[in-house]
Amino acid sequence: MTEKTSGDLKLKGVTKRYDTFTAVDQLDLVIPRGSFFALLGPSGCGKTTTLRMVAGLDQPTIGQIWIGDQDITDTRAYQRNVNTVFQSYALFPHLSILDNVTFGLRRRKTPDYKTKAMEALELVQLAHIAKKKPGQLSGGMQQRVALARAIVNRPDVLLLDEPLGALDLKLRRQMQIELKQIQSEVGLTFVHVTHDQEEAMTMADTIAVMNGGKLEQVADPATLYERPTSTFVANFLGQSNLLKATVKSRTATTAELDVHGVNLRLPVDRLKETTQELWLGVRPEKLRLVGAANGDDADAGQNRLTGVVVDASFTGLATNYLVRLPWGQEIMVVQQNDGSRSAASGAQVTLGWAPEHAFALNASQDAHAGAQDQADDSGAI
């Protein structure tokens, strides 16, 4: 069965509507076999609904879901070769850990189910508690049992619904690494739903950022971070300083931009927008405090902006500055604690960055999209 149906997971125009509310809107997605894929977005963005439709727990209103060359849209959850690690773990409280793990194997009448279950428990380092009941286990252990119970079936796709949400920070970091190791060990397709951008970036090969039931961007973590294609992605993943810019001229390699009267440059390959107006984005850690004069500690090719330090906070690894630019906008600067230049609050500073470290976004978008979601969500489920 596994051999026949395994392959890429494909969502074709999948839409889920509830009365008046559209949870997922025309979603097209290909998740390659064997990849660690993350669905990232704020709560209510439709990521969990998407996952439930893949699991067969919800039916799409329109659209199709394929695994390899099989359309599984109309099959029931128990007929799909897909397993889920539930957010609440959903371990059967009346069964022992071993019976929990063998549950799927026994429904499929798999031979040697006990041996296979013990192997899965060994993989999550819990073979020694096989006889206990879920109620006797800590949250972290329950989480691993839930994982073992799912991967033991070698599903075509393993779905993880905020699996680390209930764990404390330290355990979450540890489980992130373990999950990643287990994924590369067993080689299954993992689809991981999370609102935690750091978790998604740490674990996934590919991240699909969702917002309002739609896909914002699908890319590997580095591309998403370095070259976001929307203000939502730029703000939801990490922080971005977005400057209102106008394109003055373009050459084959470089575009000249005007930002409130300051001349800045951007490589043309970073400029997909054809409009004159755009948002120029720079990540806080790409900005450096430099000397006022050219050629001090950086090359002449750098972009430069001047401003006044409004706030400086030392965090150990780095110092975070809030710098007010001449037109009143305040931007974030993160200066690594590597012996480079520092400034006190109130000081006049010059900021420099390499042109290729910036990105351009369509100016029609809200510059603050996604920033609030991230803040709101950090404490939520």
Place this chain on the structure above:
Amino acid sequence: MVGQLVEGPAAVQPQRRARRNYTPYLLLLPGLAWLVVFFIVPMLSLASQSLQTGSVESGYTQTWHFQTYVDALSQFWPHFARSILFAGTATVFTLLLAYPLAYFMAQKAGRWKNIMLVLVIAPFFTSFLIRTLAWQTILTDNGPVVALARSVHFTNLLQSLQLSSNDSLMNTRFAVVCGLTYNFLPFMILPLYANLERLDHSLIEAAGDLYATPIQTFWKVTWPLSLPGVVGGTLLTFIPAAGDFINSRLLGNTQTVMIGQVIDSEFLQIQDYAVAAALSFVLMAVIVVIVALYVRRAGTEELV
């Protein structure tokens, strides 16, 4: 509690601890007093009564006459057996009726849940006696229910199953079991409902996700998790049904007399207090044994 957490002066601590230790007993006191006065004392008096000889007119004397038990049992054991059988059958029927209803109310009813709960409890607004008498009207020989039962040969089926001896529904074993089932149905529904309402729906989804068909999901997950409710409901139904003396009197015939009815008449009509008390004691013992075996078999202590 505070005394334990805060490292207070040594002199203060014992006083607080002493105060804390009395609270549970004080809470226990009213219920305990009630049970002593209205359960322990009457039970001891009943035990003593069962071992006395004499009559109402001439008075009773304590003679430790154990022969009363032997006589009572040899005369009335068929009534015991019948009571257990009727109560057991009624319990099975209530379970079959109550489980789907309780499941629906707990998991699917949504905003109708509260209305349905009121409807389940509503019969209690009428007297037990009136409701049982109503069944006489329902099952009466010239009523529509009997007409329907006859036309579909249900009465013939009952006769072949020895549940009735003629072509009617009233005054049959069937009627008695119907009455018991009806009267104790809420006692089955409510514990089941309370249990199934707590059932975590994600467990059902998890079972489906792990390839269990809906039927397998029921038997492997829902049913075992609802066992505490099933045990609670069956006990609340079986125990009072086994000692019931109304349904058989109002809906049955001379062949359906249950042990509760016997005890009732021994006490109030024949006025043989010793036999009545002995029968009461045996009934209690039989029920305790059956319940103990049943609870052990169901193994619910593991689930709690």
